[in-house]
Amino acid sequence: MTKQRLLFLGPPGAGKGTQAQQLASRRGLLHLSTGDLLRAEVAAGTALGAEAQAVMARGELVSDALVLAIVRSRLEHHSSGGWLLDGFPRNLTQAEALGSLLNELGQPIELVVLMELDDALLMQRLLGRGRDDDNADVIRHRLEVYRQQTAPLIAYYRERGLLEAVDAAGSVDDIAARIEALLA
Numbered sequence: 705m706t707k708q709r710l711l712f713l714g715p716p717g718a719g720k721g722t723q724a725q726q727l728a729s730r731r732g733l734l735h736l737s738t739g740d741l742l743r744a745e746v747a748a749g750t751a752l753g754a755e756a757q758a759v760m761a762r763g764e765l766v767s768d769a770l771v772l773a774i775v776r777s778r779l780e781h782h783s784s785g786g787w788l789l790d791g792f793p794r795n796l797t798q799a800e801a802l803g804s805l806l807n808e809l810g811q812p813i814e815l816v817v818l819m820e821l822d823d824a825l826l827m828q829r830l831l832g833r834g835r836d837d838d839n840a841d842v843i844r845h846r847l848e849v850y851r852q853q854t855a856p857l858i859a860y861y862r863e864r865g866l867l868e869a870v871d872a873a874g875s876v877d878d879i880a881a882r883i884e885a886l887l888a
Contacts, residue, residue, distance in 0.1 A: 707814040707887045708733065708786025709762030709806075711866075713857055715850045716843070717826040717833075718872045719879060723819070724790040726880055728821050731887075734778065734787040742766060752777065768798050772805055780811055787811075795853045799860055816861040817883055819872035823847065 710733070712720045721737065728735035742760070745753030752774050759766050771792060779787065793799040806812050821829075830843045861867040870882045 706731075708852075709811055709814045710786070710788045710887075711813050711816045711861075712788065712790045712819065713816055713854065713861070713867075714872060715821065715826055715854075716846045718821045718828075719832040720790050720819055721874070722876060723879060723883060724788050726876070727883060728788050732785065734782045735790065735844065736775060736778060736787055736792075737790045738771055738775075741778065742771075760846055762778055768801060769800075772787040772801055775802070776809070779806075779811060780850060783789035783811075787812075793857065796856055796860055801884075813861075813866055815868060815886065816857075816866045817886060818867055818869040819879075820869050821872040825873055868877055 708731075712724050714720050724735055724737065727733065727837075742753075742756050746757045746760075747753070752770065756766050756770055756774070756864055759770070775789075775792070789802075803812075826847065827840065827843055830838045831840065858867060858873050868886045870879065870886065
């Protein structure tokens, strides 16, 4: 049976967003990127969107509770078919809250895909994107934050037998083929 409820983990620049979009499109999965979800809620003018917009306008991070409420809202309306979470959870507290929510909805995670890439390649990719906020010092800081906050999720999901690592080096198609092989 093909795995349908997926979570992508990995450092900034590993290609999570690119692979998530393509996989969701190929397999007809609901792609839940927290950044996209927040922007969609704001654009739709929902109560959750108004709350998120007020927080973001103050330059603050949207709370775990608000992100979970948005994820809940999307998954409650998507009870059939699979989904792919990208960019959430970012820490153990969020992972535990998400696990509780998914169990309550009867939609537990079936596979966590860890996209692995060494720092030199991550730096090269991120600097190559040409974004204003992608300079070497900022990138090093983002990687350090990832290691402190998100990397503990690797052990968390590995202990639950859900984690599979994928080499995120190479072409987009090569990486996609590695991910597809895990889903069978």
